Amino acid sequence: MKINIAAPDIGAEEIAAVAAVLQSGILACGPRTAELEARFAQYVGTKQAVGMNSGTAALMVALQSLGVGPGDEVITVPFTFIASANSILYVGAKPVFVDITDEDFNLDPSLLEGALTSHTKAVMPVYLYGQTAEMAPIVDFCQKHDLFLVEDACQAHGAKDQGKMAGSFGLGCFSFYPTKNMTTSEGGMITLDDPELAHRCDMIRNHGSQKRYYHEMLGFNFRMTDIEAAIGLVQLDKLERNNAARKANARFYREALKDVAGIVLPQELPGRIHVWHQFTLRVTPECKVSRDGLAEELGKLGIGTAIYYPLPLHQQVWFQKLGNDWGRFPVAERISLEVLSIPVHPKLSQGDLEEVVEAVKEICK
Ligand SMILES: Cc1ncc(COP(=O)(O)O)c(C=O)c1O
Helix, strand or coil: CCECCCCCCCCHHHHHHHHHHHHHCCCCCCHHHHHHHHHHHHHHCCCEEEEECCHHHHHHHHHHHCCCCCCCEEEECCCCCHHHHHHHHHCCCEEEECCECCCCCCECHHHHHHHCCCCEEEECCECHHHCCCCHHHHHHHHHHCCCEEEEECCCCCCCEECCEECCCCCEEEEECCCCCCCCCCCCEEEEECCHHHHHHHHHHCECCEEECCEECCCCCECCCCHHHHHHHHHHHHHHHHHHHHHHHHHHHHHHHCCCCCCEECCCCCCCEECCCCCEEEEECCCCCCCHHHHHHHHHHCCECCECCCCCCHHHCHHHHHHCCCCCCCHHHHHHHHHEEEECCCCCCCHHHHHHHHHHHHHHHC
């Protein structure tokens, strides 16, 4: 592809930071991990942060640290990456889906009451494409019903709602996968305020141990490495700059593509800060080309696109056993047939942006 859908911003500083760790001889969870935890907590505005080896591990450990387990239900959305719901299954609990809104692609808070049962233990909103859900009603619902709030902020490093950072509303779970707004290669982080809970997360990621070879609970090896953390420290320094570049790219697209018939552009909703992990068009039936046709034509021109996600979770073979038939989540189902993400990453040049715009306009003409 001439213009890729994602391009990690890795340079000489990351390479030097990794080399320094390799030379230090401390490769696993060491001083760089502790430093990244402290700095990431400060960035998000929480008292604590615990590094993990993936966003998936962060979600699972967050749930386990709260005691969510067999017999419990966790409310989440069907329009997300599979890891959101899998993390609920890993701890033995049941994902209960509620539909999304087509304004922000996130959990529709007006549907929460209808999903509540005596087994509900937690709510897991997902901040898809870099924008939080509408948090006030979700936080109120959790408080009213004494539920935990576990935020899947894996795509939303630096996003805000009403001035408050993603990852600071409940237990925040982040991914540092290569395509994310910041990366550690693979990696993840839990952000939270409660030091006791942070200590539990620390133990769970480390085989349930706080003293070497003494194990107090069932844990895993989900530790972050210092190689990952060293990359993350450089990436964290670049995050605001790279998020600003994503915002500028999104602004350009929103202006340049606003009159393309049949294309609905993504929006930053009032009071929120969108960090544009993805710029996701909706190609509606009114458009001259189909969503898949547009993707194919852009591909022929060397422009990468992606469909996040083509099949809602309730329709995945793996989840059909939960009895979530087609028709139950009409917004997620419709949106999954319309979405197409175009490149918005910070390494795009002005020429790249113009090329994407011209191509989309020409194909949809
Ligand atoms: C919404 C969402 N949740 C969870 C994850 C899982 O993160 P990871 O790939 O780091 O395990 C991802 C990342 O791909 C994601 O996008």
